[in-house]
Amino acid sequence: MLLVPQLREHLSEIKAHLSKKNFKDLSLLDDVLTYDDERKSLKTKLDGLNQQINEISKKVGQAIKTEDLSTAELLKTQSNSLKEEISLLNAASKANEEKMESLLAQIPNIPSAKVPEGMTPEDNQVIVQVGNRPNFDFEALPHWDLAKKYKIFDLELGVKLTGAGFPVFTGKGAVLQRALQRYFLDFNIKKDYYEVIPPLMVNRESAFATGQLPDKEGQMYYTQDEFYLIPTAEVPVTNIYRDTILRKEDLPIKLTAFSQCFRREAGSYGKDVRGLNRVHQFDKVEIVHISHPHNSYNELEQMKDHVAELLASLGLEYRVLLLCGGDMSFASAMTYDLEVYSAAQEKWLEVSSVSNFETYQANRLKVRFKNDSGKNELCHTLNGSSLALPRIMAAILENYQTPQGIRIPEVLVPYTGFEVLD
RNA sequence: GGAGUGGUGGGUGAGUGGCUGAAACCAACAGUUUGCUAAACUGUCGUACGGGAAACUGUACCGGGGGUUCGAAUCCCCCCCGCUCCGCCA
Numbered sequence: 001m002l003l004v005p006q007l008r009e010h011l012s013e014i015k016a017h018l019s020k021k022n023f024k025d026l027s028l029l030d031d032v033l034t035y036d037d038e039r040k041s042l043k044t045k046l047d048g049l050n051q052q053i054n055e056i057s058k059k060v061g062q063a064i065k066t067e068d069l070s071t072a073e074l075l076k077t078q079s080n081s082l083k084e085e086i087s088l089l090n091a092a093s094k095a096n097e098e099k100m101e102s103l104l105a106q107i108p109n110i111p112s113a114k115v116p117e118g119m120t121p122e123d124n125q126v127i128v129q130v131g132n133r134p135n136f137d138f139e140a141l142p143h144w145d146l147a148k149k150y151k152i153f154d155l156e157l158g159v160k161l162t163g164a165g166f167p168v169f170t171g172k173g174a175v176l177q178r179a180l181q182r183y184f185l186d187f188n189i190k191k192d193y194y195e196v197i198p199p200l201m202v203n204r205e206s207a208f209a210t211g212q213l214p215d216k217e218g219q220m221y222y223t224q225d226e227f228y229l230i231p232t233a234e235v236p237v238t239n240i241y242r243d244t245i246l247r248k249e250d251l252p253i254k255l256t257a258f259s260q261c262f263r264r265e266a267g268s269y270g271k272d273v274r275g276l277n278r279v280h281q282f283d284k285v286e287i288v289h290i291s292h293p294h295n296s297y298n299e300l301e302q303m304k305d306h307v308a309e310l311l312a313s314l315g316l317e318y319r320v321l322l323l324c325g326g327d328m329s330f331a332s333a334m335t336y337d338l339e340v341y342s343a344a345q346e347k348w349l350e351v352s353s354v355s356n357f358e359t360y361q362a363n364r365l366k367v368r369f370k371n372d373s374g375k376n377e378l379c380h381t382l383n384g385s386s387l388a389l390p391r392i393m394a395a396i397l398e399n400y401q402t403p404q405g406i407r408i409p410e411v412l413v414p415y416t417g418f419e420v421l422d
Numbered sequence: 423g424g425a426g427u428g429g430u431g432g433g434u435g436a437g438u439g440g441c442u443g444a445a446a447c448c449a450a451c452a453g454u455u456u457g458c459u460a461a462a463c464u465g466u467c468g469u470a471c472g473g474g475a476a477a478c479u480g481u482a483c484c485g486g487g488g489g490u491u492c493g494a495a496u497c498c499c500c501c502c503c504g505c506u507c508c509g510c511c512a
Contacts, residue, residue: 043472047481054481057493061440064492076492083492245432245469247450374451376469 001104001363003378004036017110020325022119028103035100042093049086053079105214109360111325112297112334118324124337125324130308131317133343138403140344143394144275146401147173150421153276165265165280167390172421176396176408177283179415180389181258184285187310188386193256193287198236200260201227206239209365211331221262233259233286234383238365241290245376246369252299253290256386258283276390277349283389289382290367293359296380297334300356303384304336307352310386314409316395317341319348333358336384340391344398349391354384 007014007029015026056079063072116125134140147153152173158166169177189195207213207228212220212235221229230236237257246253261284276282287306291299304320311318323335332355339348359378362368368376400407405422413419 040472043481047472050481053492057440057491060492064440072492079492 001360002107002110003359003363004032004104008033008036014110017113018108020111020115020117021108021328022326023108025106028107032100032103032107035096035103038096039093039100042089042096046086046089046093049082049089053082053086056082108330109333109357111328112356112358114322115328115334116322116324119326120324121327123324124327125322127320127322127336128308129317129319130312131315131341133317133341134399136343136401140398140401142275142344143342143397146397146406147275150406152176152397152406152421155275163280165278167276167279167281172416172418175416175418176412176421177389177393179408179412180392181283181285182415183412184310184387185256185258187313188256188285188287188306191306193254196237196240196255196257198230198233198240198257198259200230200262202230202236202239203227206235206242209242210235210238210361211364215330219264221264229262230259231263232261232284232385233257234288237286237288238290238361238381238383241367241379242365244367246290246367246379248292248369248371251290251292251369251379252295253288255288256285257288258285260284276394279390285386285389287384287386289380291380291382292369293377293380296356296358296382300334300336300354300382303354303382303386304338307338307354307384307386311338311340311351313411314392314396316392316399318351329353329355331355331357331360333360340395342391342395342398344401345394349395351391351395352385352387354382356380356382 002014011029011033015029018026018029056075060072060075060079063069063075116123118124141149143152144155147155150172151170153167153169155164155167157168158164161168185195201223204213204226207220212228212231216231220231223229236259237255240255241253260281262281265278265280287303289296289299289303308318308320318338318340321337321339323332323337328335335353335355337350338352338354339350341347342349358380361381362378365381367379367381369379371377396409397406400409405420408416408419408421
């Protein structure tokens, strides 16, 4: 959520930046400020009335002590008449704040100045493109065909066990999947990330704090115990620091976590969702930073470079996109997408998305640190995938295929124990 | 699932109606001193919002919500969560 004082101070700039995000409803911002004015004036009135009651109550106590019962009775009547006024104002102020919150929740994060203009994926800026694509002198198969040929994963079996979009990894495919998990984690740990294994279900508060609720409720699986299955490890991991005040020296906090991720992805069908391109349950290794506001964009660059290095180490051709305003997510201030080229599908697959949320999440999370003047200040939060497994798996299968089997990238061989998947 | 017990500031923990926004201790921070990777002493030390240029000041908050009362951390009701024992299971 945006911060109202910022909104007040930089209204016209914020409006200008938001239109870059294709956000049309700019009058919402003015409405928020109107509600905020009302909030303040109600608060002032209420505080004054409460003060009066407090003073009267003290006098009642004294009067009773000195056995001046008639004064006490008189004061009680005064207090009672104030109470009616207070309960009216209380109701008004509650309604006011709820309305203001709900408006505020509809306003997306402000894109950073560096975010390019644009509405569609075509407007994203390609920052770098690295690596070579394989030249096949045979007919290259998409990964869903390779999966059948080499028994790597089985989607039909998943349908039997659960439903569409729940792949069952089998044999060497399962080993490769496990190798990827471990390799990614080890790579992150070498770069000073601290590993956690979070719960796969979270409560309502956690889902709200990172912004999954209320807007994306339909995207999450929900259990009878009122827990949400996590759509990404970002949710539990970032929530570790919910409602905390950190010391400046603690920053940045760099965490990594492997988890299964669960997404309902309602209403998506067709070619883009074949094979592992889009599934309901998948594996992902996530990185999360809690950062000092002055350093967060530095850290965004580091995270982006970190993921790029990881992709390069797998020998995959990749490119880095700086997303344009219109293609960014609601809560992000700036996002890099990393994509690998799938030679057999002949298209780019998004395998990581690295974002700086600035204070947008931190405001809900209440993650703060003591700044130099001793005041509590919101941290910035960032996160990214490092990496999402299914599409990496797809890209490895497709790009490393030979007529004899799938070659395993060198860095993974110590983890798989075999060099060719056949 | 059954029974019991409890939720207070960064932590431990006192507090059963006004003198309690909250003792004490620990941690943290600042300073003094003896000078040596430490100890002792002194001081500071919750959060949010409002008013104010500021010093400062007001209000709210003792798991959450409601109620009783002039006045609630303290009494009543509902809900949530933790812990212990039993049961079940890995």
